[in-house]
Amino acid sequence: MPNNQFKKGELYSFITGKASTAIARRLQKKFNSAQLNLTIEQWSVLYHLWKEDGISQQELCNATFRDKPSITRLVDNLEKLKLVKRVASKEDRRMNMIYLTPEARKMQEASMELAEETLNEALIGVPADQVEICKAVLQIVYDNLK
């Protein structure tokens, strides 16, 4: 049984994802120290808008692996912070296209630097080839369960 690699007692940390929560916490602290008034979840939405501005909430759901109510609330809060704007689509009036404000565009560089910095701190002492294996394993896990 090549895929039954987990015995009782080893399950826990794989399921609870302590590494990714530690990364997120560290990044959140860096945001706070840098006076970037952003949660990691809000940042994760902006991240995709920086790559492509003016996408729908549904596309944000797919990109961020969240459901629709989660994106509704994140966009609500980002609108309150004046970082994004909802614009009703002209082709399909069911859709809101989400656009960055100039303030949000200004935050890209600083926040991405902090994110890279965080990952580099996280990966101190990990050989590059093992990082690649780890990324690949996590991708397969995600695809298996999707």
Place this chain on the structure above:
Amino acid sequence: MPNNQFKKGELYSFITGKASTAIARRLQKKFNSAQLNLTIEQWSVLYHLWKEDGISQQELCNATFRDKPSITRLVDNLEKLKLVKRVASKEDRRMNMIYLTPEARKMQEASMELAEETLNEALIGVPADQVEICKAVLQIVYDNLK
């Protein structure tokens, strides 16, 4: 710079931990289907009590990587479900020792089977040695940021 493995554009999924959230979601669905009225977070507390019953809330904080308010609330909810009991320690009256109820003990076997099943589904197609590397990398990441 051997540790600067991340270029812009690759950060996202490592930070957001989509694999572990996918595992947790799958396990939650299995719990629901099996009429196990438990959240994954509640299960993660019971998991440690099944290994050692009668530990303090602080020990649960350390074991589950949560802060004290989180454990206070999880124990509150587990008490409401009649799965654990708080018992004031006689040696140190600041401490609550947390004990499983018989109902909670009954849930161990079924829930652990579902957890193993979930991980085996998650890891289909991943060679065992790569799982080990991935586990080691995630441990180092956690230690680096702790």
Place this chain on the structure above:
DNA sequence: TTCGAATAGTTGTTTAACTAACTATATGCC
């Protein structure tokens, strides 16, 4: 021995995830 610091736990507030139920618009089939 007592007073300040540390430790264990709680409460309040904000943000977010998930489910279910809902509205509004669009699509497609008869």
Place this chain on the structure above:
DNA sequence: GGCATATAGTTAGTTAAACAACTATTCGAA
């Protein structure tokens, strides 16, 4: 054209995480 169905998004309710501020108890050192 009209109605069933699918899609986009919202609202309500429960659970949980993070942080700050708080109470109660214990420890330790002058």
